[in-house]
Structures are given as structure tokens and as C-alpha cells.
Amino acid sequence: MPYLILILAVAAETIGTTALQASQQFTRPLPSALVVVSYGAAFYLLTLVLKTMPVGVAYAMWSGLGIVLIAVIARVVFGQKLDLPAILGMAMILGGILVIHLFSETSPH
Numbered sequence: 001m002p003y004l005i006l007i008l009a010v011a012a013e014t015i016g017t018t019a020l021q022a023s024q025q026f027t028r029p030l031p032s033a034l035v036v037v038s039y040g041a042a043f044y045l046l047t048l049v050l051k052t053m054p055v056g057v058a059y060a061m062w063s064g065l066g067i068v069l070i071a072v073i074a075r076v077v078f079g080q081k082l083d084l085p086a087i088l089g090m091a092m093i094l095g096g097i098l099v100i101h102l103f104s105e106t107s108p109h
Helices: 002-022 029-049 055-078 084-103
Strands: none
Touching: 002 029, 002 055, 029 055, 055 084
């Protein structure tokens, strides 16, 4: 269950960050409101995850997955391209998340 809640937190954070780009520095009301609501939901859901998962592990997964999802959305929605070093760096972040999930005793299984 903590992983499902964590995925929902990542989704909310990703929506908020996408809306942040779309808000054009908070000059557009609808995307700006979506930023506030989405980040509020993301942090609330993250607090639920912290009941069963150490903060370092939860935050590593939350932020790492968010980084990769935002990069994909930025490419598809906003046409922002990444170079090879950026892609390799994000692949290493995902590798780190897998190591935590598969081998760490601090991560709930």
C-alpha cells in the first residue's frame, strides 16, 4: 500500500510541476491554482507514506521518479530536449531507485 500512495504522490507532484511550467510564472490563474492543489496533495500523500517508510528512502523514490517523469512530460508537452549526459544521469537515478527497492532492508517489501 505505501508504494501505491507513493505513486499517487509522484503523480500529484508531476502534475504540479507541469502546471508550474504552464502557469508562466504564476501569471495564468488556472495552472497556478493547479500548482497549489497538486503540491498540497503530493505532500499530504507523502506524509502518509512516511508512516511506514523512512523519509530518506521515500524522498529518494519520490524525487527520482518525479525527475524522470517531468523530463518525459517536458519533452512531449513542451518540446524540451535532453542531451546524452542528462539522459544517462536520469538512468542512474532510476538505477538507484531500483537498488533501494530491491536490496535495501529499509524499504518495505
